Amino acid sequence: FEPSFDVFDSKTINAKKREKLYERILENCLAYSVKMISPEVIDSKNILKATFDAMDEVLGELSKFEPFALIDGNRYKGKFAAKTIVDGDALCFSIASASIIAKVERDRWMLQVAHAEYPQYGFNKHKGYGTKQHIENILKFSPSPLHRRSFLKKILSKNLHPQIAMVEV
The missing domain is CATH 3.30.420.10 (Ribonuclease H-like superfamily/Ribonuclease H)
Known part of the structure; x- marks a missing residue:
């Protein structure tokens, strides 16, 4: 080939x-x-x-x-x-x-x-990448065992979503 x-x-x-x-x-x-x-x-x-x-x-x-x-x-x-x-x-x-x-x-x-x-997170659409929809689903349903806590901290540090502070990291 x-x-x-x-x-x-x-x-x-x-x-x-x-x-x-x-x-x-x-x-x-x-x-x-x-x-x-x-x-x-x-x-x-x-x-x-x-x-x-x-x-x-x-x-x-x-x-x-x-x-x-x-x-x-x-x-x-x-x-x-x-x-x-x-x-x-x-x-x-x-x-x-x-x-x-x-x-x-x-x-x-x-x-x-x-x-x-975990269909509620919409992994079929964003495949785990940090899209707006993914972040909103984490806020709505809280993190799943598949979510890296280091990923969530990165979102917090960038302050992409003020509401994400409600997510327990």
Whole structure:
């Protein structure tokens, strides 16, 4: 499967096209691994440390391939050989492909698990991103176990919604 100009930053591709690319990528990749991080782990470690730990876990699962990781961003403090690339999902086919896999897996989980368990939050519409509707639903129903307390504190610090102070963090 030749690198394609259709594969780039997953956030800029509509969901239907992303799903098609996801299937095509999986049909042609040697191996992949996805790690979901719980809100509790993110809140206890911070999102960056939790992300680095998840990267190491995934690379460990792929260690029989002696992975060299290409990572979107400007830093990686982990156990494996890696090169960071700022805007990597826009510049590197491998990073863009990984971005598509991760986004599709996360969006599917948000629909199949999060929305199924907590439909009142509208995860099927915003998929957990901090939209106005999402914030309003947190205010209306209070945070679910899926909401990161660190996310809620960030909203409070930005004072995006005066009423959000009523949410117990």
